[in-house]
Amino acid sequence: MAFSRHIIVAMLVCLPFLSGGRELAVKCDYEDHSTGYNHTLARILVEYASAVYISDSTELFTWTCSRCKDMTEGFEMIELIVDVQHCLQAYVGVAPDLNAIVIAFRGTQEHSLQNWIEDLFWKQLDLNYPGMHDAMVHHGFYSAYHNTSIRPGVVNAVQRAWELYGRIGVLVTGHSMGGAMASFCALDLKVNYGANITQLITFGQPRVGNSVFASYFSEHVPATFRITNEHDMVPHLPPYYTYFPQKTYHHFPREVWLYTLGVGSLVYRIEQVCDSSGEDPSCSR
Template sequence: MERWSLGAKVVALALLLSAASHGRELPVKSSDRSFIYNHTLAKTLVEYASAVYMTDLTALFTWTCSRCNDLTQVRDHQGFEMRSLIVDVENCLQAFVGVDHSLNSIIVAIRGTQENSVQNWIKDLIWKQLDLSYPNMPNAKVHSGFFSSYNNTILRLAITSAVHKARKSYGDINVIVTGHSMGGAMASFCALDLANISP
């Protein structure tokens, strides 16, 4: 096995970061499937992850909020259609499920830690690892605070229900789950959940 020098590793990392920051597509091979980084898609998902932080729920639900524009803006009946806005006041959690017609995908966005939320900060600090039992994932461990924020609140049931309803309307289209910070961790649990539930 060939070993790379520290200099070669740094150059390779710099090239990778440079290409990613300039929006070039990078093929990534994984077993029998090939994935291509799409900079526009990545920016679109960041906009969805940003929009879910909005506190004006009416503007968010009607997709007229200040963060509901640019790549996620509705144009000529193409773009984003809000299907479900999920707010768990008790646990200070928020998410939405909608359909991005230009991507032909269901979008799930989960909000991360709210700056002034004691509940969120407590969940962030409960980092004890729990065993996770998912198919084909032996010995997996997860952050207990993030896991309970997704599984022991209204988020899990509300999101899976909204995704099923959207699939009844639009068929077996792709589902893309995104989030930032704690929302990114919960998005991972959500994606696993949706992957193991038949449409």
């Protein structure tokens, strides 16, 4: 799940489109597009998902890091949350161009034993949300968001942002394990705090819950897109078994699959959006 392979591939896919400069030079409102995939928004959020891996807290908090440029310029950091004990990191801030709060979660650190334990703790945990009967989720990912300092830090920062900027929408993103945490965060803010989750866009996200959870999640956070790469194994984990639907893990619908197609000497970058069950065999599975 290391950043070096998965998120860089996603950014390389975007490079041919970046030569024309920023497409969002003025404040934009994504509410009218909240149920549709927006490629420009995905390119912006992959930069936010990349920046959260920066280890220099000062550069990240002041938004002066090497990845804090280009399509994320002008970002106003509200809070950088670092949980040293569990090797977790996230930040919350406001993107004036998007007129939205942006929350980004870091994925697995390659040399973090704690992260790998969380990733591999596949035991399913009962989830108690209103109306969510028989829903079960990945114990490790759930705990990484709910049972560490990450959740209170994120919630407090979002509430402060609302006090400063009004009840603007929220964009949530993350890569790998960060995508799993981003999903729990989006649902938490929606159900418990009435947030307008403008979009949740994740990169290389593993599965996080059973079919009941996936259905409930899609109902409450419909503007969700999982961006995957053709060679990435992480989105295939934990395993999906068609013959054991209640206990197995399911993806949310709306996968955006990035892959290459060679025709003679030409190589094309393909972006395929799948809007079915989340386990569409015509996409990356």
